Amino acid sequence: MVDIKNFFKEALSYETFKIVKVRDMRLGALYRSFQLAIFVYIIYTIIHNEGYLKKELPVPGAVRITLQAPKTFDTPYYCNGAVPCVYWGANDIQYPNDGAGVAFFATRVKVNRFDPPANCSFLTPSTPDDPCIFNPNKTIPVVNISYIADIENYTLMVEHSIRASLLEHGLRNGIHGSMDGALVNFNDDPIKSWNNDTRLNDDPNADGDIMTVQQLLTAASANLD
Template identity: 50%
Template sequence: MKNNCEIYTVSKSSNLEAGDNNRDGVSKEGVSEFVGVNDNVINDVVVIDDVAEPPVPGAIRITLQAPSGNISVPSYCSGGSLGCTFWGANEIQYPNDGAGFAFFTTRAYAAKYSPPASCNFLNVSNPNDECFFNQKTANTTEILPKSYIGGIEDYTMMIEHSIRGKATSIAIRNGLLDGQLLSSDRKTVVETFTNASRTAKDPNADGDIISIRQMLQAANANLDALSTAPGASDGETYRSSGIVIVVVIEYKNVAFKKVATAIVELLMLHFLPEKDHYSHAVIEHTHDFEDLRRGLVNKEDIKNRPGPDTE
């Protein structure tokens, strides 16, 4: 199994939540991470077919955890145009279930928008009514000024993934597999995952644990580098604009493919509940040419044997 990281594009995201009769606006920019699965078992060669194949059956989940020790105040929190705020893991990650992708906040802004007198933002019958919510004209109370999330690089993420066989439906999770986190050059090893390394980090962990810093390193990305996003301002960094990192998980078992196939065949023929059905499906009993199998007919007899059109 190899995890390869590549930068694809830059993304901005915002989330607006409505209260009873006020609106609390929370704008977030950050690291969006998408994880895809690719099973590659043909001598490390990626084969692209004209006909699209169904996705590899499996599941992925990503969770975030704050550092166990004290978080130091990074240098970017002082001396720049924005200060820092320090959030917990649940506030940084959105959505917090992390099924297939995760969004980690690196910059945030929060404000409360109050309606004019006798207005209700949630009960407007006409979009031209003065009570219709307009972020630019609404009464605004700033809750959190534009701020960076302090120490985001030191937070750790756990990636849990599993893959299921297409023929047998046998599933296996990454906690039972050895693997590596590779850099975007597909050569440099950033982190190695084994049962021993997982136990050393956290014996109760079910997945591969890496820091945001390691993920950025693998993607050859720096949040303080100038952003190349089309909508980025002059001098704006990725920490402000946000960045998207795509992680490709490759499952490789070339060395043991024949052995694994033989073991699965043995299990399906003799031990699994559907063994009788599977035996009838894959084994054909032939009754012809029994004399040949016993060696009772020599080559001359076969040569002189009359064909079906001769008497």
């Protein structure tokens, strides 16, 4: 015969833990030290490493560099020496012209022209000595070695942006952008800094950060002399 009373006592019983309070200063100090270390680690991870934010590694950004000639040209001192100067437009100085990612600025130039013989077909040269093949020893000087005059006062505008594809969030510089920055030298001394206020002062219609070639040379500790 089933004992109903014992059945319900067993069915409604449960297990629990017994709490023991340890009165030992050495064990207590060790226990509280572990608790404090865990607490500090959690706070550091959440606040310093921004663990409360959803983050994603940024994809490679886009950079575009544009060169602009000064509104008025000066005659630098180096134009009065043995090497003459030429005044070129920005599109002739910068290579490549689109400035996507990298840019090269000419500061000293020499221009030669190659005049191939008449009726040359550059697609069908028969021998390495074919007169239709470009030969640097048979060029005609057009511009002898010359400096680009007033290159230090040319300005270059740098536009850059990054975008995270998963979070659909992007950052860019410019008047309406959210990226502040600074140009510094090797000692981290600021040469020029940018925010929305300074960009408005430089050019309210510009869509990037503007600096002179001289400021870039100063940051790089470079001298064209």
